[in-house]
Amino acid sequence: MSQPAVSAVPSIAQIAAAADRPETRADAIDLAIKALEHGIEDALVLRLVAEGLEADGLLQEAINLSNRATVAAPASVTGWLHFSQLLLRVGLRLESIEAARVAIELDPGSYEVQLNVASALVSMNEYIEAAEHAELAHGIRPHAPEPLSTLAIISARVSEFAKARVFAERAIALRANLPGAEIVLAKIDIAEGQPARAIIRLRNILGRLGVNEGHRAEALTALGDALDAADQPAQAFVTYTKSNALMARQSAGPLDKQSRRPIDHARSLERYFQTTDRDPWQTGAGDDRANRDAAGHVFLVGFPRSGTTLLENALARHPKIVALEEADALARCAGDLLGDDMGLDRLAHLGVDEANACREIYWSRVRELLTEPLVGQIFVDKMPISTIALPFIAKVFPSANILFARRDPRDVVLSCYRRLFGVNPVMAEFLALDSTAGYYDQVMRLADVYARTLALPLHIIRHEEVVADFDG
Numbered sequence: 001m002s003q004p005a006v007s008a009v010p011s012i013a014q015i016a017a018a019a020d021r022p023e024t025r026a027d028a029i030d031l032a033i034k035a036l037e038h039g040i041e042d043a044l045v046l047r048l049v050a051e052g053l054e055a056d057g058l059l060q061e062a063i064n065l066s067n068r069a070t071v072a073a074p075a076s077v078t079g080w081l082h083f084s085q086l087l088l089r090v091g092l093r094l095e096s097i098e099a100a101r102v103a104i105e106l107d108p109g110s111y112e113v114q115l116n117v118a119s120a121l122v123s124m125n126e127y128i129e130a131a132e133h134a135e136l137a138h139g140i141r142p143h144a145p146e147p148l149s150t151l152a153i154i155s156a157r158v159s160e161f162a163k164a165r166v167f168a169e170r171a172i173a174l175r176a177n178l179p180g181a182e183i184v185l186a187k188i189d190i191a192e193g194q195p196a197r198a199i200i201r202l203r204n205i206l207g208r209l210g211v212n213e214g215h216r217a218e219a220l221t222a223l224g225d226a227l228d229a230a231d232q233p234a235q236a237f238v239t240y241t242k243s244n245a246l247m248a249r250q251s252a253g254p255l256d257k258q259s260r261r262p263i264d265h266a267r268s269l270e271r272y273f274q275t276t277d278r279d280p281w282q283t284g285a286g287d288d289r290a291n292r293d294a295a296g297h298v299f300l301v302g303f304p305r306s307g308t309t310l311l312e313n314a315l316a317r318h319p320k321i322v323a324l325e326e327a328d329a330l331a332r333c334a335g336d337l338l339g340d341d342m343g344l345d346r347l348a349h350l351g352v353d354e355a356n357a358c359r360e361i362y363w364s365r366v367r368e369l370l371t372e373p374l375v376g377q378i379f380v381d382k383m384p385i386s387t388i389a390l391p392f393i394a395k396v397f398p399s400a401n402i403l404f405a406r407r408d409p410r411d412v413v414l415s416c417y418r419r420l421f422g423v424n425p426v427m428a429e430f431l432a433l434d435s436t437a438g439y440y441d442q443v444m445r446l447a448d449v450y451a452r453t454l455a456l457p458l459h460i461i462r463h464e465e466v467v468a469d470f471d472g
Helices: 012-019 022-037 043-055 059-072 077-089 093-106 111-123 127-140 145-157 161-174 179-191 195-206 213-229 233-256 262-275 308-316 341-348 352-369 384-396 409-418 425-431 433-453 463-468
Strands: 296-301 321-325 378-382 401-406 458-462
Touching: 012 022, 012 043, 022 043, 043 059, 043 077, 059 077, 077 093, 077 111, 093 111, 111 127, 111 145, 127 145, 145 161, 145 179, 161 179, 179 195, 179 213, 195 213, 213 233, 213 409, 233 409, 233 425, 262 341, 262 384, 262 425, 262 433, 296 308, 296 384, 308 321, 308 378, 308 401, 308 463, 341 384, 352 384, 384 401, 384 433, 409 433, 425 433, 458 463
Parallel strands: 296 378, 296 401, 321 378, 401 458
Antiparallel strands: none
């Protein structure tokens, strides 16, 4: 389509008029690019240029401009929603939720905002809160299929398959060929011992045009599970490989720009702790029990797919235990203390005041994430990859117990490879079999170095023993 004739510097009115119509949206992006080149720092201009960068796969550049758009127009619900969606695409889930919460405060009655928050929370395994927002979105637009599809996904994730089927079928009744709901039905087929039926459903999805890459990757992973359940392991492995290759292409832009890979970070930590003076690491920075509500504190770590979920679910059934599943409560307080040798030196000699500030940030975040009271309870923070952060835990939470989940490395590596995780730097290591094995090996070797260097009340829990004697 030819671009309409405009003056050398397009006006905001001209750009907005083009942006309002789907058939001239591409023209609006071209006009916005020209306006930005002339120094027009308008929120609409920034958002449209970000949209163009996103379409070209330049996600980090798109995020930077989208962030500038929220600064230019802090009261724009559309701006915060777009920023949130971009953050979610590159795996910055906490940041995505925080941006979405701003949009909710600005317009709690927005269908798009409520649905976006629900999707972000699903990606963080925050199913209770995700369902609340999906229900709100459904209340705003009762005849929209997407909230029902989201509720189907949530119900399937928590193994409530009867509810999941009802939600999925209601969503498909409102709109045929809805991939999210169809994939849920296929997963229910697998769970109910009907892999052949799931294979047909999933191949129908993959054979259609217009299915986005996210749904295509999810359908491929589910197809791998169905083929495995149908005793076709070779075909299943090929299918998992196709899914991972698709995810690798999706993540290539933003992840190529990261300063270093997680495996390189783990290597640098191992080098540091192999030569560091052990003495400063034998004591914590003050008393971490003084201002916490919980009666006890446990970190459940190890590696993804090492049996931590089974263990956490079993522990959480105890009336005196409250568990938090895979929400990174440490991220806000650890800062750059684990980033390099200088940060680690600071951490080794961390003062009580700074440690208290870290603890306050941590417990504040925990209270935000939990739906249950902590008073008098034992709190279990389950985040497998927090193995990397054990030096921070040892310094800031010296009274906490550490449950370290171990499982046969072959099971761990294959399980990580065949699961569809969100796009973030750690999970990107699982998109190839050799990098999955390499990262697992490096994290386990690092854990062994930590065990020799840090003062850690470490308790090894072997998955095979848990399964063999679950009641015990």
